[in-house]
Amino acid sequence: MLTIRKATIRDLRAITGIYNEAVLHTSATFDTATKTVEEQRVWFDHHGDKLPVIVAEEEKQVIGWAGLSAWSDRRAYSGTAEASLYIKEGLRGKGTGRMLSGAILKAGKDAGLHTIILRIAEGNDASITLAKSLGFKEIGIMKEVGKKFGKLLDVTLLQLIYD
Numbered sequence: 046m047l048t049i050r051k052a053t054i055r056d057l058r059a060i061t062g063i064y065n066e067a068v069l070h071t072s073a074t075f076d077t078a079t080k081t082v083e084e085q086r087v088w089f090d091h092h093g094d095k096l097p098v099i100v101a102e103e104e105k106q107v108i109g110w111a112g113l114s115a116w117s118d119r120r121a122y123s124g125t126a127e128a129s130l131y132i133k134e135g136l137r138g139k140g141t142g143r144m145l146s147g148a149i150l151k152a153g154k155d156a157g158l159h160t161i162i163l164r165i166a167e168g169n170d171a172s173i174t175l176a177k178s179l180g181f182k183e184i185g186i187m188k189e190v191g192k193k194f195g196k197l198l199d200v201t202l203l204q205l206i207y208d
Contacts, residue, residue, distance in 0.1 A: 046103070047101055047102070047103050047108075047141065047144065048101070048102045048103070049099055049100070049101055049102075049144055049145060049148045050099065050100060050102065051097060051098075051099055051100075052089075052097075052098040052099055052100045052110060052112075054086070054089065056100050056107050056110070057082055057085055057086060057089055058082055059100070059106070059107035059110075060085065060089075060098070060100065060107065060110050061080055061081070061082050061085045063107070063108075063109065063110060063131050063132070063133050064076075064080060064085070064131055065079040065080060066131075066133065066134045067131050068080070070134065071169075072166040072167070072168055072169065072191075072193045072194070072198055073131065073166065073169060073172070074129075074131075075166070075191040075193060077193065091114070091115075092112060092113075092114075094156060095113075095156045095157070095158070096112070096113045096114060096115060096126060096156070097112065097113060097149070097152045097153075097156065098110060098111070098112035098113075099111050099112070099145065099148055099149055099152065101132075101141045101144065101145050107133075108132065108133045108136050108141060109130070109131060109132035109133060109136070109141045109142065109145055110130075110131055110145070111128065111129065111130045111131075111145040111146065111148070111149035112128070112129050112149070113126040113127070113128055113129075113149060113152070113153050113156075113158070113161070114126060114127050114129065115127075116162055124157070124158055124159035124160065125158070125159065125160050125161075125162060126153055126158050126160075126161055126162070127161070127162045127163070127164065128146075128149055128150070128153070128161050128162070128163055130142055130145055130146060130149070130172075132145075137171075138171070142172075142175060143175060143178075143179075146175060146176075146179055147179070150179065150205065153207075154207050158207065159206065159207060160204055160205065160206045160207065161181075161204070161205045161207075162202065162203070162204055163176055163181060163201075163202070163203040163204075163205075164187075164200050164201075164202060165200065165201045165203065166191065166193070166198045166199070166200050166201075167198050167199045167200070167201070168198070173201055173203070176203045176205075177203070179205070180205050181203040181204060181205045182203060182204055182205070183201060183202070183203050184202045184203060184204045185201075185202045186199050186200070186201050186202070187199060187200045187202065
């Protein structure tokens, strides 16, 4: 049975492993080098009630995670966050992403955020479809802003404004 819960420091090794799979094999992140658990701990320490990280757990194993990060360190953006979502390789397309997305969006609303931004690289059409089904609106495309696997990639920007 799939459980969605708040991430703890004990989940960091699994979170890092899932993220590193994405770094090495997908354009879901524009990081090109894997992260150490110590590096991810610094990232994790910048999260909390307003910018949560949650995990999807199945049979006591973390199989995916989602988080909200500050869109900018400028105070006027304090009501805006960027969402991230990663599912373990081989387990994508089974509904875990939808469940994590719903939970992280609820957490953002509960935290008093006003809007959530997504940046989705070209080639991730399933992610764009999922985002739009959750109420995100496309607000633009940044052309050729990242290079991964030898190819310049466009990034679609999507936004959800809480009612």
